[in-house]
Amino acid sequence: MPDARFFLTLDAIKVSDLAERIGGTLVRGGDAVVTGVAPLATADDQTVAFLGDRKFVEAMASTSAGCVILPESAVELAPSSAAVITSREPQAAWSRAALALHRPILLDHAASVSEVCExxxxSLAPGVVLGKGARIGRGTHVGANTVIGPGVQIGRNCQIGSQVTLGFALIGDRVTILSGARIGEAGFGAAGSSTGPVDVPQLGRVILQDGVTIGANTCIDRGAFDDTVVGENSKIDNLVQIGHNCVIGRNALIAAHTGISGSVRVGDNVMFGGKAGIGDHISIGEGARVAAGAGVLADIPAGETWSGYPAKPIRQFLRETVWLARQVTRKKGEGRD
Incomplete structure (x- = not known):
């Protein structure tokens, strides 16, 4: 279930009522009651999951979800124990179910300094706003006009710059976050529907482990359901984008203008040059290096250096670059003859 420090779980709903609210068709199990949503892999008998892609058929077979939403053509794949709702747009229907069952806790009034500070x-500079249930550890400084959202936990001896926003986040000790960073905003997730794209509720968190540095105006999105995690002692430059559900290992170095799409897995001791771009659901092995400007569209094994667009092992990239340059030079020479 979503973290209760950041999300309210609303009233339980009968599956028959839920089907009507999300525009689905009830197949069976209308009297079952659900209290939340979850992915197939982590759903329990009180939650709603969905099948939006055939690549998750194995997860559907083993899910413990109390209710599943899927296309009419896939009804036979539903576990016999689950209530079933069909929809032509299962992810959009699941998103509507999430909105019916969960709601983010908003910063509607501020907490007092004594409630929040250890x-x-x-040290709080002028204009700092503190949300209910937030906690700030000993020796931490928070810069002017920074907003600490409800439930946010900040460790000891951290340095938080001015005009930072922190929400849906757990921050370790000795973390530095420079001015203008946005931590915990909703990740970019949209599901197609007959009425246009539907926002997919982002019900996860951001976790910044001990010793992390986040540069100015960098954005780290909270998870869609799981967490976005930055490992111990990783250093992230200014103007970096990290999408929802990413897991960045320890001691990573990420230079400015790097963009990491959602659900990327990065091992320990990985380095990214400036303006590197990483496609979604990519895995980058421990100790790998991504050259500046590279566009990564495939998994990178541990210890390798990749460059180019699409990125490939750097020796291959350099050989191809040299070969291409020779072909251009040869063609020009033939033209003069």
Whole structure:
């Protein structure tokens, strides 16, 4: 279930009522009651999951979901124990179910300094806004006009710059976040529907482990359901984008203008040059290096350096670049003859 520090779980709903609210068709199990949503792999008998792609058929076969939403053509794949709703747009229907069952806790009024700060060693510059249930550890400084959202937990001896927004986040000790960073905003997720794209509710968190540095104006999106995680001692430059559900390992170095799409897995000690772009659901092995400007569209094995667009092992990239340059030079020479 979504973290109760950041999300309200609303009233339970009968599956028959839910089908009507999300525009689906009830197949069976209308009297079952559901209390939340979850992915197929982690759903339990009180939650709703969906099948939007045949590549998740194995997950459907083993799910414990109390209710599943799927296309009419896939009804036979539903577990016999689950209530079933069919939809031509299962992900959009699931998104509507999420909105009916969960709601983010908003910053509708501020908490007092004594409620949030561990002791008097916490330093707050003018204009800081503190949400209910937030907690800031000893020795931490928060810059002017920064907003700490409800439930956010910040460790000890952190340095938070001015005009930062922190929401749906758990921050370790000795973390530095420079001015203008946006941590925990909703990730970019949309599902197609007959009425146009539907926003997919983002019900996860951001976790920044001890010793992390986040540059100015960098954005790290919270998870869609799982967490977005940045590992210990990783250093992220200014103007970097990290999408929802990414897991960045320890000691990563990520230079400015790098963009990492959703659900990327990065091992320990990985380096990204400036303006690198990483496609979604990519895995990058421990100790790998991504050259500046590279466009990564395939998994990178541990220890390798990749460059180019689409990115490939750097020796291959250099050989192809040299060969191409020779072909251009040869053609020009033939033209003069």
């Amino acid at each position: 002791d008097e060693s916490v």
